[in-house]
Amino acid sequence: MEPGPPIFDSESRRLRRLDTIWLIIWLVFLGVLAALPPQLEWHKQVILLAIGAVQLLESRMVARFERRGVMYVILLKILLATILIDHTGEISINSSYYPIYYLPIVTAALYCGPWMTLFWTLLASAAYCSYLYPAMQEYEITGEAIGYLVLRIMFFFLAAMVVNRFSEQRRHQTQLYRELAERLAETNRRLEQAQAEARRSERLAALGQLSAGLAHEIRNPLGVIKGSAEMLTQKLQASDELPRELAGYISTEVNRLSALVTEFLDFARPLHAQLQPGDLTAVADRALEIVAFRWKGKPVRVEKHYADGLPMVPLDESLCEQAFLNLVQNAYEAMEEHGGTLRMETRRSTLNGREGVQLLITDSGLGIPDKLREEIFNPFVTTKKTGVGLGLSIVSKIMDGHQGSIRVENAPDGGARFTLFFPLVGAAESQPLRNAMAGQEDV
Numbered sequence: 215m216e217p218g219p220p221i222f223d224s225e226s227r228r229l230r231r232l233d234t235i236w237l238i239i240w241l242v243f244l245g246v247l248a249a250l251p252p253q254l255e256w257h258k259q260v261i262l263l264a265i266g267a268v269q270l271l272e273s274r275m276v277a278r279f280e281r282r283g284v285m286y287v288i289l290l291k292i293l294l295a296t297i298l299i300d301h302t303g304e305i306s307i308n309s310s311y312y313p314i315y316y317l318p319i320v321t322a323a324l325y326c327g328p329w330m331t332l333f334w335t336l337l338a339s340a341a342y343c344s345y346l347y348p349a350m351q352e353y354e355i356t357g358e359a360i361g362y363l364v365l366r367i368m369f370f371f372l373a374a375m376v377v378n379r380f381s382e383q384r385r386h387q388t389q390l391y392r393e394l395a396e397r398l399a400e401t402n403r404r405l406e407q408a409q410a411e412a413r414r415s416e417r418l419a420a421l422g423q424l425s426a427g428l429a430h431e432i433r434n435p436l437g438v439i440k441g442s443a444e445m446l447t448q449k450l451q452a453s454d455e456l457p458r459e460l461a462g463y464i465s466t467e468v469n470r471l472s473a474l475v476t477e478f479l480d481f482a483r484p485l486h487a488q489l490q491p492g493d494l495t496a497v498a499d500r501a502l503e504i505v506a507f508r509w510k511g512k513p514v515r516v517e518k519h520y521a522d523g524l525p526m527v528p529l530d531e532s533l534c535e536q537a538f539l540n541l542v543q544n545a546y547e548a549m550e551e552h553g554g555t556l557r558m559e560t561r562r563s564t565l566n567g568r569e570g571v572q573l574l575i576t577d578s579g580l581g582i583p584d585k586l587r588e589e590i591f592n593p594f595v596t597t598k599k600t601g602v603g604l605g606l607s608i609v610s611k612i613m614d615g616h617q618g619s620i621r622v623e624n625a626p627d628g629g630a631r632f633t634l635f636f637p638l639v640g641a642a643e644s645q646p647l648r649n650a651m652a653g654q655e656d657v
Contacts (some may be wrong), residue, residue, distance in 0.1 A: 233425060239480065240269060253554060257301040265294050270282055276325065283323045288334050293317035296341045305353065307345035312366060315342055323377035335374040339367045358437045374598035432475050438626045440468040487615035494571050494636060495520050495560055501538035502558060513553030521561040527571050528616065537609040541575050542630050548579030548630065565619065570637040578629040582622060590622055
């Protein structure tokens with residue numbers, strides 16, 4: 215991923231400047247409160263200093279203790295506000311500093327939900343009203359004074375609800391932005407994956423054209439060489455053993471080159487999958503039996519784990535058999551020296567909103583190096599000592615023709631695991647195939 219645009223850095227700097235400005239405003243506000251009457255009340259200066267310290271440390275306390283930090287900050291502010299009221303008026307409940315209770319109330323509204331905001335506002339109001347009883351012991355409280363007190367309490371709750379409403383909307387908007395950012399990140403990831411697939415397809419197309427041209431040019435001379443070698447072998451039947459052996463070498467190497475040319479043509483030839491409803495498990499079993507017969511006597515144990523009741527999937531059975539043969543052959547070769555276990559598994563699955571069937575082929579070999587895992591389906595990339603690295607490219611091409619997907623990963627217990635996904639319904643599926651699939655389901 216490339217680094218983010220400069221706008222995010224400028225936004226961060228703007229927020230830091232804004233925090234600094236609010237800090238200066240807060241200090242100026244406390245300074246003005248300290249200068250207002252009663253100026254000589256040192257208790258007031260100390261309490262204001264403590265309130266300022268709590269306000270400055272608020273973000274750190276919340277970040278460190280999370281919910282408990284919010285509770286500690288609000289309780290400290292209510293306590294300090296109550297002490298300040300006690301030291302700034304002859305009759306504490308009539309102190310001009312009563313708006314200091316807005317500080318813990320607004321703090322609760324910013325950090326808490328509606329019900330907790332009401333609770334903290336009620337607690338702050340109770341702390342303020344706690345001075346009503348001492349005042350009633352010394353003075354007669356009139357109905358008008360009670361009305362003023364109720365009015366102040368009502369404004370406490372009004373401020374709490376307004377600020378909490380704004381805070382809830384801000385949190386909701388922040389959540390929406392976060393979800394949007396996650397969706398954008400996922401979209402970018404898929405876009406990068408699509409771009410990588412497009413680049414790989416372009417390379418495959420170019421290499422396919424090159425391979426087709428070279429293969430056709432090479433096949434004709436090979437036919438001549440092979441025919442000449444066979445005639446030479448017939449003529450040398452009565453000759454010494456060495457000439458006959460050399461003529462045999464020519465035929466053997468020509469056959470090997472011919473098989474290589476055929477592989478190039480298979481890779482370069484346009485793929486037209488004839489999709490018909492088919493049994494994926496049966497095709498996988500056929501490929502497994504063919505490879506097992508070729509490797510008869512090898513120390514490889516086969517495990518089959520096929521899910522019951524799998525639906526028919528759109529398949530070109532000949533192409534799928536070719537793909538499965540390649541993968542199973544690779545698995546046997548990976549376990550040729552020390553033996554191991556080949557696990558074949560089928561199950562229903564969903565990929566990118568499409569339902570389908572998965573085939574998992576897992577071996578217990580050495581696995582695939584991390585640096586090759588992303589390139590293993592590219593042409594001419596191979597982990598084997600022999601071969602040109604076209605087998606997995608052909609498998610990938612076959613899966614593209616089925617509108618499916620293939621991925622590789624290292625199994626938890628070692629070895630490689632290839633996961634092939636065949637969708638039940640493709641995006642470009644023809645109407646006859648849809649009808650055939652519907653007929654299979656009705657049966």
